[in-house]
Amino acid sequence: MTAVPASQTRHGSTTPLRAAGAMALPVAILAVLVLGILVSPSFLTLGNLLNVATSMSILGIVVVAMTFVLVSGGLADLSVPATVAMGAILALALQPALGTAAAFVLAVAAAGMAGVLNGVLIGYARINAIIATLATGTVILGIAQWAVGGVIVYGSDPASADLIKGRVAGIPVLVIIFLVVAVAGHLLLDRTVWGRHTRATGDSPPAATAAAVPVRRIKAGAFALTGLAGGLSGGLLGLTLQSARPMVGQGYEFDAITAVVVGGVSILGGQGSVPRAVGGLVFVQLLANVMTLAGIRTPVQGLVLGLLIIAAVALDILVRRRGGA
Amino acid sequence: MTVALSLLAQYRVGLLLGATLVVALALVPGFASPITAGLSLDRAASVGLIAVGLTLLLAAGQIDLSGGAVFALTGIVATILQPALGVWPAAAVGVAAGLTCGAVNGLVVVGLRINSLVATLATLLVFRALSHWLTESQPVSGTDVMVSLVVSELQWGVLTIRAGLFLLLILLLHLCLTRTVAGRNVLAIGSNPAAA
Numbered sequence: 401m402t403a404v405p406a407s408q409t410r411h412g413s414t415t416p417l418r419a420a421g422a423m424a425l426p427v428a429i430l431a432v433l434v435l436g437i438l439v440s441p442s443f444l445t446l447g448n449l450l451n452v453a454t455s456m457s458i459l460g461i462v463v464v465a466m467t468f469v470l471v472s473g474g475l476a477d478l479s480v481p482a483t484v485a486m487g488a489i490l491a492l493a494l495q496p497a498l499g500t501a502a503a504f505v506l507a508v509a510a511a512g513m514a515g516v517l518n519g520v521l522i523g524y525a526r527i528n529a530i531i532a533t534l535a536t537g538t539v540i541l542g543i544a545q546w547a548v549g550g551v552i553v554y555g556s557d558p559a560s561a562d563l564i565k566g567r568v569a570g571i572p573v574l575v576i577i578f579l580v581v582a583v584a585g586h587l588l589l590d591r592t593v594w595g596r597h598t599r600a601t602g603d604s605p606p607a608a609t610a611a612a613v614p615v616r617r618i619k620a621g622a623f624a625l626t627g628l629a630g631g632l633s634g635g636l637l638g639l640t641l642q643s644a645r646p647m648v649g650q651g652y653e654f655d656a657i658t659a660v661v662v663g664g665v666s667i668l669g670g671q672g673s674v675p676r677a678v679g680g681l682v683f684v685q686l687l688a689n690v691m692t693l694a695g696i697r698t699p700v701q702g703l704v705l706g707l708l709i710i711a712a713v714a715l716d717i718l719v720r721r722r723g724g725a
Numbered sequence: 726m727t728v729a730l731s732l733l734a735q736y737r738v739g740l741l742l743g744a745t746l747v748v749a750l751a752l753v754p755g756f757a758s759p760i761t762a763g764l765s766l767d768r769a770a771s772v773g774l775i776a777v778g779l780t781l782l783l784a785a786g787q788i789d790l791s792g793g794a795v796f797a798l799t800g801i802v803a804t805i806l807q808p809a810l811g812v813w814p815a816a817a818v819g820v821a822a823g824l825t826c827g828a829v830n831g832l833v834v835v836g837l838r839i840n841s842l843v844a845t846l847a848t849l850l851v852f853r854a855l856s857h858w859l860t861e862s863q864p865v866s867g868t869d870v871m872v873s874l875v876v877s878e879l880q881w882g883v884l885t886i887r888a889g890l891f892l893l894l895i896l897l898l899h900l901c902l903t904r905t906v907a908g909r910n911v912l913a914i915g916s917n918p919a920a921a
Contacts, residue, residue: 475842476842530788530842654790654846654849654850657843657846658846658850661843661846667840667842667843668840697858698857698862699854699855699856699857699858699862700854700858701854702850702851702853702854702857703850703851703854703855703858705847705850706847706848706849706850706851706854707847707851708847709843709846709847709850710833710837710839710844710847710848713837713839713840713843713844713847714837714839717837717838717839
């Protein structure tokens with residue numbers, strides 16, 4: 401890239417820049433919090449913050465899994481809307497026949513199987529992830545629609561909705577589920593052999609292969625995870641709404657990628673962590689909340705978000721001196 | 726055996742298309758008429774025009790997720806400017822708007838060195854936001870209904886203007902990719918940027 405030689409990026413002159421890069425996200429979140437307090441008196445209320453937390457939780461589950469896809473160098477999973485829809489539709493449609501709990505488990509498992517299919521196509525058959533997940537997304541959505549033979553399905557167990565929308569010790573159940581998934585994802589990526597292998601695979605597949613990392617299995621595993629997460633996310637969404645349409649998961653893939661990328665996880669793979677991705681999610685969701693409270697129209701919010709992604713990634717490249725990201 | 730397989734692989738798209746046509750001819754009454762062919766081609770042309778552009782990008786090893794958003798924005802610009810500029814100048818401005826969007830994408834990907842997947846995801850949001858902004862999220866309609874008739878009319882019994890443009894662009898892109906230096910550069914960049 402520009403003037404600074406590669407040797408200097410590791411020590412010496414760019415260390416402050418690097419530190420700035422690590423601090424950028426916490427500072428940005430703090431700035432949004434301050435902005436929110438200035439903009440609206442209703443921002444820093446328990447009710448509003450709990451609302452933001454609840455609404456980000458369902459997407460957050462996908463964000464955690466999507467982190468694995470990006471870190472493993474798998475680009476992105478565009479079939480998320482389909483697995484979310486599958487989770488939501490099956491969790492509701494199977495309720496009368498199987499009961500709520502069994503229907504939920506089966507819905508998540510079915511979405512997980514779709515994820516495994518993605519994994520096999522991408523990890524083993526080595527099809528480009530964008531193309532593969534675009535194709536399987538269409539197929540998965542078709543199967544989910546065909547399975548229920550209709551357009552909208554409704555829930556038949558309102559008690560389950562109350563449970564999911566309820567609170568335990570003042571904390572919404574959805575938030576608790578998300579936190580459990582996030583902590584589990586973080587430990588998996590940061591503390592286990594699988595996590596180390598995921599980073600190695602994303603960093604350099606040939607080097608990872610040479611080091612006896614099961615590259616194909618690791619890549620496949622990342623997509624199996626997004627399938628499972630999409631199913632879980634969709635199942636919870638279905639129970640919350642008590643209805644599910646095939647389009648229920650629309651936009652989840654892009655929203656999840658946005659959060660992960662704004663969190664500073666490189667799309668080229670090899671680096672990034674679950675806390676960073678969750679930080680990106682928190683930042684984006686808080687910003688959207690503040691803009692809404694400030695009366696900024698949704699179209700303008702999209703404009704801000706788009707520019708934000710570009711700015712975040714450009715900053716990341718500047719800091720890490722790594723092409724792409 | 727392997728020769729047969731590789732032939733099969735090489736012409737797979739043609740074979741699939743052929744098989745689809747054969748099944749359709751056998752099962753759908755009236756499928757063989759030129760009107761059906763013309764209308765199918767017309768319907769394919771809208772997506773096809775984007776596909777022509779994407780071919781070039783994929784050949785260069787890139788992706789553009791913002792195609793749909795540019796499609797919408799271009800149509801909206803061309804439609805809302807009709808009262809002020811007249812139909813055809815407005816259409817020209819619409820195309821120019823699309824071109825600008827593409828230039829922005831190019832600038833972000835090449836200038837800022839952002840991965841095309843992430844960059845076009847971001848511009849997708851921006852272009853879509855602009856569309857909503859321009860229209861206040863309401864559908865917009867043109868001033869002259871006759872134009873839509875002209876555009877979707879079958880010329881010489883088979884081709885609409887849109888379909889003709891589509892076929893012409895396919896031909897041009899094919900010649901460009903295989904016969905010109907720029908085209909071969911694109912393919913070279915796609916297969917190995919470092920070597921190119």
